[in-house]
Amino acid sequence: MKLTSPTIVQNAHDDSIWTATWVPATDDSPPLLLTGSLDETVRLWDPDSEKCLQTNTGHCLGVVSVAAHPSGRMAASASIDSFIRVFDVVTNNTISTLEAAPSEVWQLQFNPEGTILAAAGGSSASVKLFDTAQWKTVATLSIPHPESSNPSEKSGSKKFVLSIAWSPEGRHLACGSMDGTISVFDVTRAKFLHHLEGHCMPVRSLVYSPAPLDSRVLFSASDDGHVHVYDAEGKALITTMSGHSSWVLSLDASPDGAAIATGSSDRTVRLWDLKMRAATQILSNHTDLVWAVAFGQPLRRDVRSCLLASVSDDKSIAFYQYS
Template identity: 60%
Template sequence: MKVNSLKNVAGAHNDGIWAAAWAPATESRPGLLITGSVDETVKLWKGDELECERTNTGHSLGVVAVAAHPGGTIAASTSLDSFIRVFDIDSNATVTTLETPPSEAWLMQFDPKGVLLAVAGGGSCSVKIWNTATWRMDTTLTVPKTENADGKASDKTGLGKFVLGVAWSLDGKNLACSTMDGTVAIFDVAKEKLLHTLEGHNMPVRSLVFSPVDNNVLFTASDDKHIHMYDAKSRVLVSAFSGHASWVLSVDASPEGAAIASGSSDKTVRLWDLKMRASVQTMTDHSDQVWAVAFRPSNGEGLRSGRLASVSDDKSISLYEYA
């Protein structure tokens, strides 16, 4: 496997780009790349040409995250303005606006069926689950504080369980959420039950993703410069990947499950072969830290031929062919 650089768009936004996600193809159009920036805008790009189709200006502060519904018709963005904006991908029309308290809307993801939207709750130490039919909050999953042997609450960094990221398992039954202190919590969503936590990182875990082919395999990216591969059911740390020279800010898994990509504050994007458990390629297209990497969903069109996008504080988007 390898990636080949197809295009780099400099000045894609007027400020650093913090978020990227692919909107799946629909009957009327191919997949689109969605990006969110500190410049307060969300942009939609043609997937192969990287030509800007639309610009969304609904936020009043920097955009932290973007997520696309699996049906490809709607998407959501979170911002430092504490609003979650849900919009129609093809018209840019606002579907709904969800308000949260300050610092309580970070990374988010729709469940595989598109019924629920999970939003990392930041300083609330929780994950908020919204129903996409009613846009009402279904439930709140709270990440408990770590306890010492004497039963007293203890956090490894003193920062508390600030929740940064979320990831749904392939079957949509479990939800993983990552925290500022490096702990990863695994929930049974239907039962609203914390199953267990995964240890191993000692710094913030800013990104995580389940394998698209295995319900139990979870990848996490941390400021400790490592990517971990866990069996989320048995709580086993299967492998640790090292190679980045600084914080690993983002991780995503390829559609067929054979590789992962990562972006780092060392300004590089790396491709990792999961059989070899090693980095097989390093891309140096960016001149500042890489906040997000995203593989385009396959949609059944040749699982081993696709696209990988990366976005950076250098205001640029890079597009790669993955095969």
């Protein structure tokens, strides 16, 4: 497995790019990349032409998260302006605007069925679930403190929720907190199941393995510089992978389940072979913090390959081919 040398889109935004996600292909459109920036815009990109197809100016402060619906027809963006905007990908028209208290939404993700949008709730120490039919709150999953916590540590700021990930079948939801813990919920019963421990600093990014045989495997990225691999149902830490020299800000799993990519404040993107449990490539094409990495769908012209995108504080987007 490898990543090709990237194609770089310089000055893709007017300020730092903090978030990126792929919009799935539809009958009318190939996979497209959605990015959000501190310049207050969300932009849609065609990776083939490297052109911006449209710019969404619906927010009045920096955009911290974008999420694409599985249908490829709509998407959502969250901003530090305290609003989540749901919009039509093709027309850019607003479908719904959801309000949240300041600093209450740091990551968004639709469930695999597209029926629920989850929002990591920041200092509320919770994850809010919105139905995608009426755009109403259907549940609030509150993060309990680990039994091992000291009373002096039981403050709301310690449980600030930064990251979320749906399991492949959509039954479980994992969320990462500022204190380094990961909480796992059974969404169908709106029930907290258990904590996963091992990190000692904020958990910035989470993703489940897409491989059918490994669907209970959860990957986490943390400011402690480590990537952890968990059995999310058995509550076991399988292994730890290290190599970045600073915070690991983002990670994503390849569609074939054989690799993960990570982005870091050390300005590198790394490709990790999960059988070797080691980084096989280190790419230093960005000149500042790498806030997001995202694998796309397998390419129609080569189903064994896909695109990986990375975005950075340097305002650029990098497109790599993974095979």
